[in-house]
Amino acid sequence: MTDFLNDWGLTIPTFLPLVAAVVMMLIPKAEEETHKIVALATSLVVAVFGVLLLLNFDFDRTKDLQFAVDIGWIDIIRSRFTIGVDGIALPLILLTMFVVPLVIIYSWNHFPEPHNPKAFLILIMILHTGMLGSFVAQDLILFFVFFEVVLLPMYFMIGVWGGEQRQYASIKFFLYTLFGSALMIVSFLALFVLTGAETFNMVQLAEQVAAREIALSTQVLIFGGMFMGFGIKVPMFPFHTWLPDAHTQAPTQGSVILAAVLLKLGTYGFVRIALPILPDAAIEWAPWIGLLAVIGIIYGALGCLAQTDMKRLIAFSSVAHMGYVMLGIATLTDFGINAAIFGMVAHGLITGMLFFIAGSIKERFHTLEIKRLGGLLKQAPRVGWILGLTTMASLGLPGLAGFWGEFPAILAAYNPAEGLNVTLFRVYMVIAALGTVLAAAYLLWLYQRTAFGEPKEEFAHEHVHDMHVTEWIAWIPMVIAFVVLGLMPGLLFGMMDGAVTNMVRTAFGG
């Protein structure tokens, strides 16, 4: 078993969805049930692989790449098919494998207009491969390819199944991300050439950069290219404007995947690629990243307060939450980066859940305008309670997962890595702490306006269905996950701490 997993444990789950997508292309469009079953079965098999990987993962050496495969791919450019998973990637891989089946279950009878489950599920399958591939790739070019693979399916998902402004939102999403990744690939190539390492392997490149004296100014420029690629994806202020549009217009499933996984590709890129390979440049950039992060926290929160649309509000809250993640990363300490990765997973679960609920509310009331909603607890009490629990988690209530992403990130800013301006980061810390107050304000206000009180006149006499079966199945695991992680954060910290500490020690000597 272990041998099998070592050889195939990552390759099969990564490419299985792609195979399923090809199979589904050959099945006629009319057989909708078959499509749903194939997609669900595939995602469940992938999830089983996730469980197997978790069980066979050696937690004593989380810093090492496990289940690694390294075979030749494009020899002429020295790019290899190198995949593997360590403590940093594992939580995100599991998150992806966890969320996708739930999205498919949620979709079961809820396919957005213009319906067409075949095409919709094929796109989800391609997305699945792209997301998993990005997290397992240990070669820059392989990472780049997977990183880009997710773009087109999401573009079509927003553009075909989205809301009123879908065309604008989809092209904006695509162009922003593409712009970032075009500069990113130039940076990757510059690394390849300047190190003379003749490899795109992330670990070897990091060693080569450390060994060769590349001028700091050059490193800073290369980091800048990567910053554009990853920062736009996160998204960091001021490149965040695509996110509210994309989230608001995307179908529920698209929003969930976008929030739960796609945004993490950016932050993961910083932790996996930018920091370890270019630590010196990271120290130069960190104050600026921290600055943009806290601006994002405050700006996102203020943006939330100004929103009239529930989905748009959640989208802006994403900008704020990702600000905490980036602040954690910007401290360049093991403490901060641990918090950041925890924050990624927590945000994925919680915000994903919020988008699920928003989608269901939209389906029941055909609007997400906050002032037209109200009295959800009366009309659909179960949905109302789950919304309540999720908003509490989102605002960082201790005991739920959101807390462990935000609080340690703020704390880490008190004592940033050596070489960073302590005063500056403590100022950031104060601002970020203020952000949590704002977060409580906008989330509680949102909850108050939508769930409390009496239903509004226009919906008062309508029968509103409480939870559907598919919603029970899709939501309960999410809720359990963020409650359990909130009560036992050690589960996740234990998984990644070794890898993070090792990375920080190698890169920053801390």
Place this chain on the structure above:
Amino acid sequence: MIATLLAQVSSTFEPPTLDFHALAPEITFAACVALLYLVDMIKLEDGRRLMPGLSGLALLAPLIPIMTLALDGADRTLFGGAFVVDNVALLLKATFFLSGYVVVLLSTNHLAEGDFWESEYYLMLTSSLLGMVVMSSARDLVTIFVALELLSIPAYLMATWEKRSLRSNEAGLKYYLMGVFASALMLYGMSLLFGISGSTLLTDIGARIAEGNSSTPIVSLAIVLVIVGFAFKVSAVPFHSWAPDTYEGAPTPVTAFLAVASKAAGFVALLQLAFVGFAGRTDVVEPLMWVLAAASMTVGNLIALRQTNIVRMLAYSGIAQAGFILAPFAVMSDSATESLTAVVTYLVIYAAMNLGAFAIVIAVARKTQSGEISSFGGLFGYAPGLTVAMTVFLASLAGIPPLGGWFAKFVVFKALATAGTPWGYSLAVVMAVNSVVAFYYYALVLKAMWFDEAPYGDTSPVRVPVSLISATGLTAGATILFGVFPGLLGHFTGSLEGIIAVLPGG
């Protein structure tokens, strides 16, 4: 008098030893083309039905000697260096033959159902391809020029093939006038080169130019004239003005041929000239190429953004892509191998994806009778297969992994980065920005196909003939395969020592 002259000649003339194996692709193909002429002359009207199939076979037959030559692997030099058969030449020849085959597939129904001369069309097409194939091996000014005219003159005729259409006539006339103008410039440059070096062989010219006293303005003038001549051929800005009108007016299969094969032939010639002939004077070539590349990609992209006709859009996108292909020339001295690899790889992948895009345009136009982008509206609803294929081609043209186009762009980026000069990096950034801009107009077509409603609610299915299906299948397969396993091309482009070795001092 004549007798003495003849006696003199015969005493000094040594017949070259011919390596028939090296010439086998050309000989096979020329024989097949001659056969086609005979069929046309003997069978007259009855031969029309045979022509597409026969010309298809004629294009596939030379692949056999190409295969044996590739397996043999040795570089062969003939006629004192005027004709070289190496891995790159073989790869290019195979690309030309296969592109030609796809063009035949694209043309078959289009011609049979329209008001066209049929047999003659295939004769023109194959003759033009013969010129391209010779071009792949030409290392001599005269050979290059003869190959160029052989490929151009039938192409001028083909552009006007829709006889009673004003647009088609305009297309052919514009193409012809610009073409001969470019040839004239080029010939003037070539005559200067011959005057300087006393030889037509590129290696001799290269050696002479590389000598110390070659900084004379006349050399620069000659180089600039020759490059400008070919810049017309490959439709680089500012010598691109003929392309959109010609592409729009010409019958669409011909446009596909011009946009892919004819353009590739221009690049092949540039490749030989720049890397073998002008390698000693990169101080002239590189800045010129930098400007041509940056201008082509920027201007081509910006104008493409405003197009509503898909063929015109593809024409401007082709101008922008020409800029991408020219980019490696701008750093040829600092990264010779990478630049060569980049150009050749780009040409091969570009042929697959661009021909594919034209195949879909032709297929859709069979139903809509229109070239407007809006006529693609709602295609996903009634022709999902065509939509997915077109998405593959356009995404590949935009350079989205894991489709072929990403690798083509990647090797260009790599060549620019390997040079390590500010010029290289700045061009790489210009290119990065441009590839984002380019996505926008490809996305307009994607948007029409996936998001919009069918115009007038007409969702009757598209009848796609077998030839178009196989053309789409071939090109889509190649586009995906080159993207996922780019190493397939590496076998050929990885062994570029052959051409690099003849660089003076290279």
